[in-house]
Amino acid sequence: MLDPGVDTFPKLALRTAQRLPRKVAIREKDLGIWQSHTWSQYVEQARLIALGLAALGFARGDKTAVVGDNRPQLYWAMLATQALGGIPVPLYQDSIENEMQYIVGHADARFAVVEDQEQVDKLLHVRQQCPGLEYIIYDDSRGLRHYREACLLSLDDLQERGRKFALEHPAYFDQEVARGAADDLAIILYTSGTTGQPKGTMLSHRNLMVTAQNAITQEGLTSSEEVLAYLPMAWAGDHMFSYAQSLVTGFTTNCPESAATVLADLREIGPTYFFAPPRIWESILTTVMIRIEDASWIKRRMVHLFLALARRVEARRLARRPVGVGDRLLYALGEILVYGPLRDNLGMGRIRIAYTAGEAISPELLGFYRSLGVNVKQVYGMTESSALISIQKDGDVKLDTVGTPLPGVEVRINEAGEVLYRSPGVFLGYHKNPAATAETIEDGWVHSGDAGVFDRDGHLRIVDRARDLGRLADGTIFPPKYLENKLKFSPFIREAVCVGSDRPFATALINIDLGAVGNWAERRGIAYTSYTDLAQRPEVYELIRQEVARVNRSLLDEGTLAGAQIRRFLLLHKELDPDDQEITRTRKVRRGFIGEKYAALIDALYSGADHVKVEAQVTYEDGRTGTVRAEVRIRDAEAFAAGVAP
Amino acid sequence: MSQAGAPLLEVDRVSVRFGAVQALDQVSLAIRRGEIIAIIGPNGAGKTTLLNVISGFYRPTEGRIRFEGRDRTDLAPYDVAALGIARTFQNVALFKGMSVLDNIMTGRLLKMKGSFLLDALYWGPAKAQELEHRAFVERIIDFLEIQAIRKTPAGRLPYGLQKRVELARALAAEPTLLLLDEPMAGMNVEEKEDMCRFILDVNEEFGTTIALIEHDMSVVMDISDHVAALDYGRKIADGTPDEVRRDQAVIDAYLGVSHV
Numbered sequence: 001m002l003d004p005g006v007d008t009f010p011k012l013a014l015r016t017a018q019r020l021p022r023k024v025a026i027r028e029k030d031l032g033i034w035q036s037h038t039w040s041q042y043v044e045q046a047r048l049i050a051l052g053l054a055a056l057g058f059a060r061g062d063k064t065a066v067v068g069d070n071r072p073q074l075y076w077a078m079l080a081t082q083a084l085g086g087i088p089v090p091l092y093q094d095s096i097e098n099e100m101q102y103i104v105g106h107a108d109a110r111f112a113v114v115e116d117q118e119q120v121d122k123l124l125h126v127r128q129q130c131p132g133l134e135y136i137i138y139d140d141s142r143g144l145r146h147y148r149e150a151c152l153l154s155l156d157d158l159q160e161r162g163r164k165f166a167l168e169h170p171a172y173f174d175q176e177v178a179r180g181a182a183d184d185l186a187i188i189l190y191t192s193g194t195t196g197q198p199k200g201t202m203l204s205h206r207n208l209m210v211t212a213q214n215a216i217t218q219e220g221l222t223s224s225e226e227v228l229a230y231l232p233m234a235w236a237g238d239h240m241f242s243y244a245q246s247l248v249t250g251f252t253t254n255c256p257e258s259a260a261t262v263l264a265d266l267r268e269i270g271p272t273y274f275f276a277p278p279r280i281w282e283s284i285l286t287t288v289m290i291r292i293e294d295a296s297w298i299k300r301r302m303v304h305l306f307l308a309l310a311r312r313v314e315a316r317r318l319a320r321r322p323v324g325v326g327d328r329l330l331y332a333l334g335e336i337l338v339y340g341p342l343r344d345n346l347g348m349g350r351i352r353i354a355y356t357a358g359e360a361i362s363p364e365l366l367g368f369y370r371s372l373g374v375n376v377k378q379v380y381g382m383t384e385s386s387a388l389i390s391i392q393k394d395g396d397v398k399l400d401t402v403g404t405p406l407p408g409v410e411v412r413i414n415e416a417g418e419v420l421y422r423s424p425g426v427f428l429g430y431h432k433n434p435a436a437t438a439e440t441i442e443d444g445w446v447h448s449g450d451a452g453v454f455d456r457d458g459h460l461r462i463v464d465r466a467r468d469l470g471r472l473a474d475g476t477i478f479p480p481k482y483l484e485n486k487l488k489f490s491p492f493i494r495e496a497v498c499v500g501s502d503r504p505f506a507t508a509l510i511n512i513d514l515g516a517v518g519n520w521a522e523r524r525g526i527a528y529t530s531y532t533d534l535a536q537r538p539e540v541y542e543l544i545r546q547e548v549a550r551v552n553r554s555l556l557d558e559g560t561l562a563g564a565q566i567r568r569f570l571l572l573h574k575e576l577d578p579d580d581q582e583i584t585r586t587r588k589v590r591r592g593f594i595g596e597k598y599a600a601l602i603d604a605l606y607s608g609a610d611h612v613k614v615e616a617q618v619t620y621e622d623g624r625t626g627t628v629r630a631e632v633r634i635r636d637a638e639a640f641a642a643g644v645a646p
Numbered sequence: 647m648s649q650a651g652a653p654l655l656e657v658d659r660v661s662v663r664f665g666a667v668q669a670l671d672q673v674s675l676a677i678r679r680g681e682i683i684a685i686i687g688p689n690g691a692g693k694t695t696l697l698n699v700i701s702g703f704y705r706p707t708e709g710r711i712r713f714e715g716r717d718r719t720d721l722a723p724y725d726v727a728a729l730g731i732a733r734t735f736q737n738v739a740l741f742k743g744m745s746v747l748d749n750i751m752t753g754r755l756l757k758m759k760g761s762f763l764l765d766a767l768y769w770g771p772a773k774a775q776e777l778e779h780r781a782f783v784e785r786i787i788d789f790l791e792i793q794a795i796r797k798t799p800a801g802r803l804p805y806g807l808q809k810r811v812e813l814a815r816a817l818a819a820e821p822t823l824l825l826l827d828e829p830m831a832g833m834n835v836e837e838k839e840d841m842c843r844f845i846l847d848v849n850e851e852f853g854t855t856i857a858l859i860e861h862d863m864s865v866v867m868d869i870s871d872h873v874a875a876l877d878y879g880r881k882i883a884d885g886t887p888d889e890v891r892r893d894q895a896v897i898d899a900y901l902g903v904s905h906v
Binding site: 029030031032033142143145146257258260261264 | 796847
C-alpha cells in the first residue's frame with residue numbers, strides 16, 4: 001500500500017532526491033560521452049520546467065504532449081507536468097501528423113514538450129487543426145533559429161522563466177506537489193488498436209506505483225539497477241520501467257545516443273535489468289550468428305559445440321532434471337570459453353533480470369539466451385493493467401508460458417476462454433470513451449482480449465486472441481491457431497489447418513514439408529515420385545501420426561485444452577499455395593476459403609471413412625490451371641485421456 | 647535565408663588553359679558571404695576546374711582571385727585551407743582504413759599546434775588540445791547524425807554515408823567558405839533529402855558560405871540562393887534560381903543547341 005506522504009510521482013521524486021541526492025538518476029550519451037544527472041539534479045530540472053510551465057499559465061488538469069526519443073529532458077517534463085497536477089501524454093515519436101493530430105486534439109493538450117525540429121514541424125502543422133495547443137517547447141534548437149512562431153519556446157527559455165517565477169512564488173512548486181493525490185490521473189497512454197482510432201488509457205498514480213512496487217518486490221530490484229531506456233516513451237512498458245520503477249527504487253535510467261547506436265550503447269552500459277520485444281532479441285541473435293559464421297573454423301566449431309551443450313543443459317534445468325557431472329564440467333568450461341565472453345560482447349554480462357514482452361516469443365529464441373546464462377523471462381501485461389500482469393519467477397521459468405500473476409493481481413479464465421484480470425493496476429478508463437471502458441471493465445474485471453489457460457503449475461499460457469477461439473459442439477474450447485502452431489513446430493509439418501468449430505471433435509488437414517519428409521524418406525529407402533505420392537505413403541502417415549500424438553500429449557498439461565485433442569487427420573495431396581488463394585502471401589491460413597474448397601475432405605474426416613477421392617484445381621507458375629486427382633487417406637490420431645500422466 | 651552580404655570571394659576574369667583546352671574563359675563570379683551558390687552546367691563546362699581554382703589546386707592562367715578582399719591567386723592549397731576554405735571531392739577521398747572519427751579529426755589538423763615531443767608523450771597542453779579538438783569533432787558528429795558509425799572504418803561505409811563523413815571532415819576545419827563538388831552524386835532520393843537538409847543546416851547554424859556543384863536541378867532550385875551557369879568554360883548566366891532557370895542560354899546549353 002502507499003505511504004500517504006508519497007502517494008504521487010512528484011512526491012516520490014522529492015523523497016528519492018532526499019534519500020539518494022548524489023546517486024545518478026539518469027544518463028544520456030551526448031557528444032560521445034555519457035552525461036550523468038543525479039537525483040537532486042533530476043528533481044531540480046523538473047522543478048524549473050514546472051515553474052516555467054506555471055509562468056505560462058499551466059493549470060491543474062492541463063495536458064502536456066511529450067514527443068521524442070528517450071531523453072532526460074522529456075522524462076523531466078513528465079514529472080514537471082505531474083507536479084502541477086497536469087497529465088503528460090507521451091506520443092510515439094514516429095507517428096505521422098494525422099495520428100498526432102488525433103491524439104493532441106482528443107487529449108486537449110495545451111502544451112507540448114518535444115525533442116527537436118522534426119517534432120516541432122509536425123506539431124506546428126497539428127496546431128493549425130488543434131488551436132487548443134498553446135505552446136510548443138523544444139529541447140534541441142538546431143534548425144529552429146529562424147522560426148518565428150510565438151507559440152515556440154526553447155526548454156532553456158522555459159526554465160529561465162521558471163527561475164524568475166520562483167523568485168515571486170517561492171513556495172508554489174511545493175504547494176502544487178502537495179495538492180496531488182494517489183487517485184489523480186497520472187498519465188494517458190494512447191494505444192493503437194488494430195481497428196479504429198487509438199484509445200487513451202488513463203492510469204492513476206496509485207495504479208502505477210502499486211504495480212511498480214509489487215513487481216520490484218517479486219523481482220528483488222534495488223537502487224543499483226541500470227536500465228537502458230530505448231523503447232518508445234509512449235509505450236506502457238517504458239513508462240513502467242524507465243520512469244515508475246526508477247522513481248520508486250532510485251535506479252539509473254540510461255538514454256542512448258540515438259536509435260542507431262542502441263546496441264553499442266547497450267555494451268557500454270551493461271544494464272542489469274533489460275527489456276526487449278522478441279524482434280530485438282531476434283535481431284541481436286542474428287547479429288551474433290553472422291559474426292560467428294565469419295570467425296575462423298576452429299572458433300566456429302567451438303561455439304557451435306558449446307551452444308549445443310548449453311541448450312541440452314538448459315533443457316534439463318527447465319525440466320528440473322539433474323545435470324550430469326560431465327555436462328556440468330563442460331558447461332563450466334563453456335562459461336569460460338564461450339558463454340561469458342559472448343554475454344560480455346552483447347552487453348549482457350551484468351544482466352540479472354531481462355524481460356521479453358509485447359508478443360509471443362519462440363521457445364527456441366528464449367531458450368538460446370537462457371542457455372547462455374542470460375536470465376530472460378516472459379512478461380505478460382498491457383497498458384490497461386499498468387503494463388504488468390504476470391512475470392515468470394526466477395527459478396520457475398517455462399519457455400512457453402508467461403509465468404504466474406504478480407502479487408496483488410488476480411487472473412481468471414472465463415467461460416469463453418478469455419483471460420480476465422483484476423488488480424490495483426487496473427486503469428481508470430479510456431479518456432472520453434465511456435462506452436469502450438464499459439465494454440472492457442466488468443465488475444472490476446478487465447477483459448484482456450486474449451485467450452489463455454492455466455497449466456497444472458499455475459502458469460498462465462496465452463493461446464490466441466480471444467475472438468479467434470472456436471468451440472466444439474459440446475462447448476469445449478477449440479483454439480485452431482494454437483493447435484496449428486504446435487503442429488508446425490515439427491520440422492516435418494509445413495502447414496496445418498485445424499477444423500473443429502461446432503463439430504464433435506478436432507481434426508487437422510496437414511501439409512508435409514517436402515524437404516524434411518523427402519530427406520527422411522530417402523534415408524529410409526522409401527521411394528516416391530511426387531509430393532502427392534510422398535504425402536500418401538503409409539510410412540509418412542505413421543511419421544505424422546507421431547507428431548500429432550506429441551501435440552495431443554502436450555495438451556493434457558493445459559487444462560481445458562485437453563478436450564481439444566486432434567482425433568483424426570489427413571495429409572493434403574497438394575501444398576497450400578497463395579496462388580490458389582488457400583493462404584495469404586504472409587502465410588496466414590484462409591480458413592473460410594479452405595472450408596469451402598476442401599469441404600469433401602472435411603466431411604470425410606467426420607464421416608469415419610478411411611479414404612476419400614479428390615480432384616483439385618491447381619494454378620501453375622505460368623498461370624495455366626490443371627487438375628490433380630488423388631486418393632487421400634484419413635487416419636485416426638492417438639488421443640490421451642485427461643488426468644492421466646503421459 | 648539570403649543575407650546577401652559583401653562578396654566573400656571574387657573570381658575576376660579567370661582563365662585556365664590545359665594545353666589547347668580552354669577550361670575556363672574569362673570567368674568572373676562573386677560569392678557573397680552567407681549564401682548558398684550552386685554552379686551548374688553540362689559535363690565539361692568547367693565547374694570542377696572553377697572549384698579547383700578557388701581551392702588553389704590549379705593556378706589560373708590569367709585573372710585574379712580575392713578572398714575577404716585580399717588577393718590570393720598564388721597561394722598553394724594548404725594555405726588556401728588555412729584561410730578558411732574547405733572542400734569535398736567529386737569522388738570520395740577518405741582514408742579508408744581509418745575510423746570515421748579519425749578521418750574527421752584530420753580536418754582539425756590545421757587548427758592543431760603541434761609539438762612533436764609533447765604529442766608523442768600525450769602530456770600537458772598536447773592532451774588538453776586533443777580533448778578540445780575531440781569535443782569539436784563530436785559536435786559535428788552529432789550535427790550530421792553519424793554517432794552510430796563513429797568507430798567504423800570509413801572504407802566499410804555505404805557511399806552516401808562516406809559523402810556525409812567527407813562533409814564532416816570539411817566542417818571540422820571550421821571553414822568560412824565550403825566547396826562541395828557534387829555532394830549528392832550517386833545518392834538515392836532519401837539520401838539526397840538528408841544531404842540537402844544538412845547543407846541548409848550548416849549554412850544556417852554556422853553561417854558557412856557554401857558553393858556547390860550539382861546536377862539535380864530540383865535540388866539546385868530548392869536550396870540555393872544564387873546560381874551560376876557555365877558552358878564551355880564561359881559563364882552564361884548568374885542570378886537567382888528563377889532567373890537562371892528562365893535564361894535562354896542555359897536552356898540552350900542543357901537542351902543542346904548546335905554550336906558552330
